[in-house]
Amino acid sequence: MEITHNQTFKALTQAIDKANEIGISVNITIVDTAGHQKLFFRMDDAFLGSIDISMGKAKTAMLFRMNSEEVGNFLAPEMGTYGMLHTSGGLVGFRGGMAIKAEGQTVAYIGVSGGSPDQDYEIAAAGSII
Template identity: 70%
Template sequence: METTHKQAFKSLGQAIDKANQIGVNANITVLDTAGHIKAFIRMDEAFIGSIDIAMGKAKTAMLFRMNSEAVGEFLNPENKTYGMVNTSGGLVGFKGGMPVKSANGIIAYIGVSGGSPDQDFEIATAGSEIQ
């Protein structure tokens, strides 16, 4: 399914609103279903080093069609998946990346970085459900 710019900006806007509400300056990425960037913002004073992390979380969610922290469960050393984290250009297996859904199913992927993993998850969740 093609992700429209209106859908991407709605997701981004909802995430920005949540980031402002909880006081986190975040980097927020929205990818289309093929993994190409559709929208991005580095909020004022967001960490530059978090740009790649936000993009990596969104990409990880897209590659496996699940939340980035769920992919992280597969990356645990006790699962003996050595090197998996380095596949596909690098995976980011902690909170903050997830599918964006509408009534028609998955329409995009969002990745957030700038706060704690729980804050990033909260921001991404705000952008993950659009009508």
């Protein structure tokens, strides 16, 4: 099952509402289960440097079917797999990328960047259940 445009807007709205609630402007990317961009949204005053990070978090979560920070566990220098950081066009291994679920099934992935990793996670989580 793939995310519909109505579901995409619902996830976006939920994430924006959470960002407004905590008072942070972020970039939000939603990709489908194949990694193709479904939506990108930059809130007013969101950092330009966070655009690529939001896209990277969504893509990283999609490629490994786990939250971006879980992938980050493999990217630490002391891990034998830290070199994978440079694969797939670059991976982002900190909080803010995760699956979007509808009726218990993964339908897309969301990446959020612009706040602290904990804020990005909180905003992404708000958009992850539709």
